[in-house]
Amino acid sequence: MSDNSSAGFASFAISIPLYRVFDYAIAPGAQAHPGLRYRLPFGRGSKTGILISTQGVSDIPPNRIKTAVECLDEMPVLSEHMMALAAWLSSYYLQPPGEVLFQCLPSYLRSAKSIKPTRVKFWHALPVEAELRERLRKRSPRQYELLVAIERAPEGLNAAQLKAINAGWHSPVSALESKQAIRWEWSKPAAKDNNVMLQAAPELNQEQMQVYTQLTGRLDSFSVHLLDGISGSGKTEVYFRLIQDQLAKQRQVIYMVPEIGLTTQLIQRVKQRFGEQFVCSHSGLTDWQRFQAWDRFRCGEVNIMLGTRSCLFSQCDRLGLIVIDEEHDSSYRQEDGIRYHARDVAIKRAQMLDIPIVLGSATPSLESLHNCERDYYTIYQLNHRPTPFAPPRLRLIDTRNTKLVSGCSPAVLERIAHHLSQQGQVLVYLNRRGYAPVVMCHECGWQANCEQCDSRLTLHQSIGQLLCHHCGYTLGLPAVCPECSFVDIKHYGIGTEQLEQVFKQRFSQFPVIRLDRDSVTSHDEFAQRLEKLSEGKPCLLIGTQMIAKGHDYPDITLSVILDADQALFSASYRATERLVQTAFQVSGRSGRGDREGEALIQTRFPEHPLMQALSDKSYREIAESILQERKMLGFPPYSRVVIFRADALSLDKAMSRLEQIGQYLQESVQKRGVRRIGPIPALMTRRIGRYRAQLCLMSDNIQQLRETLNEAMPSIKNIPDTHSVKWVIDVDAFDL
Ligand code: ADP
Ligand code: ZN
Numbered sequence: 001m002s003d004n005s006s007a008g009f010a011s012f013a014i015s016i017p018l019y020r021v022f023d024y025a026i027a028p029g030a031q032a033h034p035g036l037r038y039r040l041p042f043g044r045g046s047k048t049g050i051l052i053s054t055q056g057v058s059d060i061p062p063n064r065i066k067t068a069v070e071c072l073d074e075m076p077v078l079s080e081h082m083m084a085l086a087a088w089l090s091s092y093y094l095q096p097p098g099e100v101l102f103q104c105l106p107s108y109l110r111s112a113k114s115i116k117p118t119r120v121k122f123w124h125a126l127p128v129e130a131e132l133r134e135r136l137r138k139r140s141p142r143q144y145e146l147l148v149a150i151e152r153a154p155e156g157l158n159a160a161q162l163k164a165i166n167a168g169w170h171s172p173v174s175a176l177e178s179k180q181a182i183r184w185e186w187s188k189p190a191a192k193d194n195n196v197m198l199q200a201a202p203e204l205n206q207e208q209m210q211v212y213t214q215l216t217g218r219l220d221s222f223s224v225h226l227l228d229g230i231s232g233s234g235k236t237e238v239y240f241r242l243i244q245d246q247l248a249k250q251r252q253v254i255y256m257v258p259e260i261g262l263t264t265q266l267i268q269r270v271k272q273r274f275g276e277q278f279v280c281s282h283s284g285l286t287d288w289q290r291f292q293a294w295d296r297f298r299c300g301e302v303n304i305m306l307g308t309r310s311c312l313f314s315q316c317d318r319l320g321l322i323v324i325d326e327e328h329d330s331s332y333r334q335e336d337g338i339r340y341h342a343r344d345v346a347i348k349r350a351q352m353l354d355i356p357i358v359l360g361s362a363t364p365s366l367e368s369l370h371n372c373e374r375d376y377y378t379i380y381q382l383n384h385r386p387t388p389f390a391p392p393r394l395r396l397i398d399t400r401n402t403k404l405v406s407g408c409s410p411a412v413l414e415r416i417a418h419h420l421s422q423q424g425q426v427l428v429y430l431n432r433r434g435y436a437p438v439v440m441c442h443e444c445g446w447q448a449n450c451e452q453c454d455s456r457l458t459l460h461q462s463i464g465q466l467l468c469h470h471c472g473y474t475l476g477l478p479a480v481c482p483e484c485s486f487v488d489i490k491h492y493g494i495g496t497e498q499l500e501q502v503f504k505q506r507f508s509q510f511p512v513i514r515l516d517r518d519s520v521t522s523h524d525e526f527a528q529r530l531e532k533l534s535e536g537k538p539c540l541l542i543g544t545q546m547i548a549k550g551h552d553y554p555d556i557t558l559s560v561i562l563d564a565d566q567a568l569f570s571a572s573y574r575a576t577e578r579l580v581q582t583a584f585q586v587s588g589r590s591g592r593g594d595r596e597g598e599a600l601i602q603t604r605f606p607e608h609p610l611m612q613a614l615s616d617k618s619y620r621e622i623a624e625s626i627l628q629e630r631k632m633l634g635f636p637p638y639s640r641v642v643i644f645r646a647d648a649l650s651l652d653k654a655m656s657r658l659e660q661i662g663q664y665l666q667e668s669v670q671k672r673g674v675r676r677i678g679p680i681p682a683l684m685t686r687r688i689g690r691y692r693a694q695l696c697l698m699s700d701n702i703q704q705l706r707e708t709l710n711e712a713m714p715s716i717k718n719i720p721d722t723h724s725v726k727w728v729i730d731v732d733a734f735d736l
């Protein structure tokens with residue numbers, strides 16, 4: 001890549017799902033530096049493009065090439081490092097390069113908006129020896145002119161001012177930088193009040209101290225560390241200590257948490273420890289707020305970026321450490337648009353920058369445990385809580401011969417009542433929102449199904465509607481059966497909405513807080529409701545996955561998992577792993593304060609080996625046995641999986657698109673001994689009116705799998721992606 005104002009032509013990335021870049025002519029004198037955004041003529045309108053590279057000539061005939069309209073930025077919005085990371089992401093995950101580059105930008109910058117950065121770079125002059133000055137004056141008039149101008153400006157000059165002197169200022173300025181005649185610094189930040197009450201760090205206990213000491217000895221270059229610590233063992237304190245050390249060295253830190261883990265509680269904790277030295281980025285903020293956080297971190301005004309998946313792409317000059325909390329969490333995997341795993345991309349980023357990365361979890365992913373096994377990562381364990389009580393073991397509640405009252409066995413109801421009476425808070429996990437998941441006619445067997453998906457409609461009583469959780473399709477609750485006109489339509493099963501109602505009646509003297517996607521619509525609302533727990537009064541918290549993770553409330557003394565049995569018979573090979581993780585996360589929320597916790601799981605299959613294991617084994621022991629099973633079956637993490645997915649207006653179309661892709665792959669697949677499964681219809685074949693199918697490649701030899709893809713991609717790339725048949729590639733697909 002060259003920085004050349006008279007390059008003539010440049011290749012641009014545009015955010016469309018095509019595996020190619022676009023060439024444009026550059027007007028003489030216009031800036032041409034990788035990472036700058038331009039407005040480009042495209043079709044009959046225009047699009048924003050990011051300049052990737054410049055060249056003196058183009059393959060496109062001169063009468064057909066268009067000229068870039070205008071440059072939107074004074075400074076590149078993507079650093080060289082970020083461009084390189086994007087290039088890696090695009091080639092590893094086989095995603096269209098333009099879409100990947102745009103993904104690396106905050107949403108606010110993806111359109112043609114020109115930006116007003118919160119701070120800008122200013123170039124200052126350094127002492128220059130007479131000899132160098134003379135040489136510049138004679139041989140490099142452009143550099144000399146700029147140097148003199150910078151020397152005369154006591155505050156230095158910014159990009160706009162340099163551009164006014166010489167439109168092609170980029171390359172002479174970087175030449176001056178490399179000669180150490182000038183240097184840039186960020187402009188001074190706006191002053192702000194600093195009235196947060198800082199709290200001193202607690203002293204690390206012996207176990208934490210040991211882990212911290214081992215870790216710090218190994219942080220001077222690229223290395224991956226896994227902090228495997230039981231729930232409530234004080235992992236966050238260890239991260240804080242490591243972050244503190246980076247700040248002391250003037251380095252910056254990216255601290256990633258899962259979407260819902262970013263509660264007010266954590267933000268508050270970070271604020272109390274680090275004051276105003278951090279910014280947050282999460283889905284509860286506007287594009288403008290997220291852009292500001294991005295920009296403040298970029299220019300070094302703050303040194304900690306605390307955020308969810310996409311904060312992985314935050315840029316800065318002095319990154320020293322990346323921390324990924326709850327590394328097993330599936331929200332790090334992006335499943336729509338560009339498909340990638342933020343944890344894995346973060347590891348690549350750390351490698352490119354030669355810095356350490358610390359992953360942490362109470363229930364580490366099988367991938368990470370496997371990587372520790374083969375010494376790719378170093379593992380550290382925290383097996384004790386600093387508080388008096390260990391996380392409770394799950395106790396199985398056999399529901400085979402009991403009559404359930406709205407999904408709860410008498411034993412569970414008794415324990416709930418007991419804990420509330422002892423001033424404890426109770427958490428009840430039920431991963432099903434709505435009132436009831438099944439609605440049917442008793443007479444003819446009619447079931448309320450979605451018109452657009454292969455799924456059932458869930459009754460939501462508060463809105464008097466049947467709702468599809470996949471596409472949002474709604475149907476008014478029919479008064480009589482649409483098939484046979486029988487009047488007695490019944491609902492079965494229980495969702496969080498019903499549970500809330502039942503608990504409100506049964507435990508009427510206690511507040512019932514329900515957290516699911518229907519009851520909370522915003523990030524703030526979620527945080528506020530959860531914050532109610534910090535008052536310490538007895539209450540019931542019920543909810544879906546939202547309540548399973550990320551919080552630390554010392555007054556929760558009972559955790560209950562109501563309905564986990566479906567996971568025992570799921571068609572997904574990931575189901576057991578997910579169940580085990582959820583079970584340990586949920587039970588780990590209890591007993592964190594100075595009272596002992598209790599944890600219950602209801603099941604109709606208490607003799608099932610997995611249920612047995614949940615009641616008497618540690619997470620690590622269960623994970624080891626799942627790993628053994630995967631090894632035998634040749635499933636991930638002992639193999640890699642790539643899935644081609646297609647969806648179309650008919651199943652035939654989706655299948656035949658995958659047949660076509662399969663043909664391009666076939667020769668390599670055979671030659672390289674890669675397993676091929678499909679094409680087959682997806683588990684849920686029809687979704688939002690489209691039919692879905694998949695073609696899966698699997699191999700325990702990553703190299704062979706890569707080669708197969710490399711051989712076939714040049715042909716596959718050109719297969720059109722249209723409304724009638726769409727297709728995508730999912731590298732390291734999470735599920736089959
Ligand atoms: P984890 O991240 O492993 O779930 P946390 O870091 O949230 O655990 O710690 C759980 C609780 O224990 C928190 O309330 C935290 O303030 C407290 N804690 C952690 N380390 C210590 C320590 N060394 N001394 C006292 N309290 C601690
Ligand atoms: Zn009927």
Ligand code: ZN
Binds near residue numbers: 451452453471473
């Ligand atoms: Zn639907």
